[in-house]
Amino acid sequence: MPARIGKYEVIRAVGKGSTGVVYLSHDPYYGRDVAIKVYRFAEDDDPARARIARKMFLSEAHMVGMLQHPNIMPIFDAGEEEGFCYVVTEFIHGARTLATYTRPDNLLPVDDVLAILFKCARALHYAHARGVIHRDIKPSNLMLTTDNDLRLIDFGIALVSDAEISRIEGIAGSPSYMSPEQVQSLELTASSDLYSLGAVMYELLTGQRPFRAGALTRLLHQIVYATAAPMLSLRPELPAELEEVVAVAMHKDPARRHANGAAFAAALARVHSRLRGQAGRLDQREHFGILRRLKFFHDFSADEIREVLRAGSWQAHQAGDEIVRAGNIDDRFYVVVAGRCAVLRDGARVGRLEAGDCFGETSYLRGARSQAAVVADDDATILRVSSTLLEQASAACQLRFNKTFLKTLIARLQNGDQRGVS
Numbered sequence: 404m405p406a407r408i409g410k411y412e413v414i415r416a417v418g419k420g421s422t423g424v425v426y427l428s429h430d431p432y433y434g435r436d437v438a439i440k441v442y443r444f445a446e447d448d449d450p451a452r453a454r455i456a457r458k459m460f461l462s463e464a465h466m467v468g469m470l471q472h473p474n475i476m477p478i479f480d481a482g483e484e485e486g487f488c489y490v491v492t493e494f495i496h497g498a499r500t501l502a503t504y505t506r507p508d509n510l511l512p513v514d515d516v517l518a519i520l521f522k523c524a525r526a527l528h529y530a531h532a533r534g535v536i537h538r539d540i541k542p543s544n545l546m547l548t549t550d551n552d553l554r555l556i557d558f559g560i561a562l563v564s565d566a567e568i569s570r571i572e573g574i575a576g577s578p579s580y581m582s583p584e585q586v587q588s589l590e591l592t593a594s595s596d597l598y599s600l601g602a603v604m605y606e607l608l609t610g611q612r613p614f615r616a617g618a619l620t621r622l623l624h625q626i627v628y629a630t631a632a633p634m635l636s637l638r639p640e641l642p643a644e645l646e647e648v649v650a651v652a653m654h655k656d657p658a659r660r661h662a663n664g665a666a667f668a669a670a671l672a673r674v675h676s677r678l679r680g681q682a683g684r685l686d687q688r689e690h691f692g693i694l695r696r697l698k699f700f701h702d703f704s705a706d707e708i709r710e711v712l713r714a715g716s717w718q719a720h721q722a723g724d725e726i727v728r729a730g731n732i733d734d735r736f737y738v739v740v741a742g743r744c745a746v747l748r749d750g751a752r753v754g755r756l757e758a759g760d761c762f763g764e765t766s767y768l769r770g771a772r773s774q775a776a777v778v779a780d781d782d783a784t785i786l787r788v789s790s791t792l793l794e795q796a797s798a799a800c801q802l803r804f805n806k807t808f809l810k811t812l813i814a815r816l817q818n819g820d821q822r823g824v825s
Contacts, residue, residue, distance in 0.1 A: 408439050408489055409482050422456040422559075423487075427494055430479075437479060438494040443487050459559035460488045466558055470533065474526040476546065476556040492556075497549040497794075501542040501603070507610030509734075509789055512713065513641065515551065516607045517675040521668050522553040523600060528664025530555075531593035534564030538591065540599035541580045542606065549795055562591060578622055579612045583655050586623045594657035597667055601652025601660075608645060609637040613653065627655070644674045690717060694786070698759040699738050699811070703803055710800040714792035720779040727763065727777040734790045736763040736808065742783030748775040755780065761811055766790045 404426070405413055411428040414436075418425040423442045430437050442460045464481035467490075471477065480491035501519070504511045511519070523545060530537060537544075538560050546554040578586065582598035585591060605613045613631035616622040631653065634646055648670050654660050661667040687709075694700045694708050703711070717740075720726060726744060727733060738761045746754040746762075753775065756762060765771040793801060 408441065409480075409484060411437060411439055411491065413439070422459060428491075430491075436494045436496070438492045440490045440492070441487055442489065457488070460490065462561055462563065463490045463559050464488070465563060466535070466561070470530055470535065470558075472526050472529045474522045474553045474555060475530065476554040478558075493554070495546065495548050495554065498546045498554070501545040501547060501607060503547075503791060505542050505606050505610060509791055510610055511607065511792070512716070513608065513645075514675065514678070515713075516604070517671050517678075518551075519545070519547065519553050520600065520604055520607075521671045521675070523555060524597075524664045524668035524671065526553070526555045526664075527593070527596050527600065528668065531596070531664060536562040536591055536593055537596050537599075538562055538585070539577060539580075540596050540603060541577045542603055545603065547795075551795065578619060578626075579614065581623075581626060582657070583627045584657060586626050592657060593663065594660050597652055597660050597664065598654075598657075600667065601649050604645075604652065605631065605634060605649050608641060608649075609634050611637055642674065642678055644677065648674060687712065693740060694738075697738070697740065699761055699807060702807065704799075707797075707800040707803050710796040711786075711788060711793070711804060714796055715786045715788040718785045718787050720783045720785060722779055722781045724779045724783075725776060726779060726783075726785060727773050727775075729774065729776040730772050732765075732772055733763060734766050736766050736788040736790060736793070736804075737761060737777070738786040738788070740784040740786050743780040744783055744785075745778050745780045746775050747778060761808055764808070764812055 404416060407413060408426070408428065410432065411430055414427045414429060416424055417427045417438070423440060426439045426441065428437050428439045429435075440463075442456050460481075463478060467478050467481050469478075477493050478490060479493070482489055503509070510516075523540075527537065527540075535558070537555070537558060539557060540555075544555065544557045546556050548554065580599040580602045582591075582595040585595050585598075602613050605611075614622055614625040614629065616625060634649060635641055635643065648667075651659070651661055651670070652667060661670060690712055691705075691708055694703075694712070695705075700708055700711075718726075720742075726737065729748070739756050739758050741758050743758075744756040744762075745752050746756065756777070762777055765773050788804075793804060796804075
């Protein structure tokens with residue numbers, strides 16, 4: 404690892420890809436941390452791969468200072484030094500990509516998905532108006548900050564109109580999110596990015612990609628000719644209006660998609676507004692009132708309770724439903740909102756949980772497996788809090804939640820009570 408790259412002081416490596424390494428670095432002139440992507444194509448023994456890496460560098464370097472939008476990762480600088488090239492971008496501490504939220508058991512709330520994609524659609528509209536087609540829209544290129552803001556990243560294979568740089572021709576991008584015209588190597592327009600954003604929306608809402616196949620040729624054939632399974636067949640509780648928004652975005656004919664990123668954003672805003680007007684505020688007020696009365700939340704401020712609600716989901720269970728299965732890896736915390744649950748170890752009942760009790764302590768240990776099962780004794784309502792989403796909450800909220808959770812566990816251990824062991 405170099406001590407310096409240009410004027411930048413290298414701190415540590417934070418990522419590695421097929422074309423190089425990303426370093427967390429410090430810019431002493433502006434007093435800010437930055438990310439430096441180093442392209443080491445001179446060391447690559449594959450000439451074709453080295454050629455593509457150099458084109459990716461030139462593409463990003465061409466856009467230094469070009470895209471100034473709050474939801475696009477700014478490119479500050481680019482250069483060449485001692486046989487390698489580098490691009491300098493903003494570094495956001497604690498940020499993670501939306502790939503984190505594509506598992507069926509760790510999806511973002513629908514409200515958050517719509518708000519995030521609204522920002523992305525607006526950012527794409529801005530880029531398209533300046534002659535830039537991203538060409539690689541996917542969850543791992545959409546970064547979520549700790550305050551729930553968005554950054555669109557990685558313009559390495561972007562098409563830039565009127566640019567005097569070598570383009571990466573042919574099929575370039577991530578196959579699962581490519582538009583039909585992209586997989587057929589046809590001429591691309593801004594509409595191709597909107598298709599890819601529709602595919603991302605599908606995955607963020609269902610936890611599944613719209614098209615899946617064991618072989619690349621079959622996947623590309625599906626993208627061109629097949630119709631994705633309706634989202635409501637995978638997640639029936641989704642608002643029906645979202646099906647239409649995704650269907651328009653992913654239409655096979657580019658001319659039938661949203662006219663531009665602004666139109667896509669407007670469609671998302673209309674649905675979001677209707678959903679909020681119908682039930683959002685009512686549910687939040689009702690859920691807030693219920694949590695405020697539970698002993699677990701007695702020491703929480705109103706804002707901290709709202710943050711926990713954003714990180715959690717409200718789950719209704721019938722008697723006999725298995726909430727936590729013994730032996731499973733689970734990174735969620737649970738609070739019993741109403742009803743009662745039984746704790747079972749090797750099939751034998753070892754305790755009972757009631758409203759206000761919590762369980763799921765294996766979330767504190769990465770990769771740990773639940774030692775007991777938790778089953779609904781009768782009709783029960785559970786607040787299920789994702790540890791990943793909780794990390795996006797304020798430091799005060801995280802501290803309060805962890806303190807209360809651990810305090811409850813310690814009290815059980817002191818009393819010889821195994822009710823919460825999971």
